[in-house]
Amino acid sequence: MLFFVILFFLGLFIFFLIKGNKNTKDVAVKKITVRCPDRKASAKNIKILHLSDLHLENLSISPKELDELISAEPIDLIALTGDFLDRKRSIPKLSAYLEVLRKTNPTYGTYAVFGNHDYVLKEEDFETLKKMLQHYGIKTLQNEHVTIQLEEECLNIIGIDDYTTNRSYVQKAFHGVEEGMRLVLTHDPSVILEMENIPFDYLLSGHFHGGQINLPKPYHLFFKGKLPRMNIIKGLHYHNERPFYISEGLGQTGVNIRIGSRPEITFHQFS
Secondary structure, eight states, rough: HHHHHHHHHHHHHHHHHHHHHHHTTEEEEEEEEEEEETSSSHHOOOOOEEEOOOOOOGGSSSSSHHHHTTTOOOOOOEEEESOOOSGGGGGHHHHHHHHHHHHHHOOOOOOEEOOTGGSOOOOOOHHHHHHHHHHHHEESSSSEEEEEOOSSEEEEEEEEETTTOOOOOOHHTTTTTOOSEEEEEOGGGGGGGGGGOOOEEEHHHOOGGGSSBBBSGGGGGGGOOOHHHOOOEEEEEEETEEEEEEEEOOOSSSSSBSSSSOEEEEEEEEE
């Protein structure tokens, strides 16, 4: 009898492994519209492609598949919110994916912040990663911002460095930001809880992978702070009436399976 019980649970375990791995190839392409009533038409018309948490060590889609998923949509700006990889040997693999993004030729460029896994790299390897991003025309932001002049107002892109590894300096990132639209990029959305008096229009982030494995809830994320304990781990949310989005990410970490979550690509626009 015990043998059959063990066999049953072993079969169930194998089923979840196979199903979980299959889920990593089932990419959700989502379109998010956020209300920004105070912004001018030129800012509202911007269409943003958001990718997060590629985790190249456990990424199930190829550069060609990424191209097929994003090429049909108009893209004015690309936002990359960290956790590209955490091993030196994965850096060359990133090149083909960055070439896909460069080919889209976004009107206002591509911007990136780093995540906790990126900072696992040795300093010299991290610099290699950063230089590769810059080689492909990607502006990296570490507690800094850039300002783009649109027809009617400015678009400020503010990059807050990784909160998990205590690299976030919100005041520094916002220092000297001009009047106009404020788009914030960061990896760990938990930093939003320390932005009570910082006005912004929209924040893009990742980090939680939508739980990645939820049986039935992502209890394993609760140690990561207040947001997971509030069951805020993915999708569109509001804090003090300010909208922020948490991507489920494109890759996986630890093991290459997803249960109760899906990898995602998101397109954002404003109304």
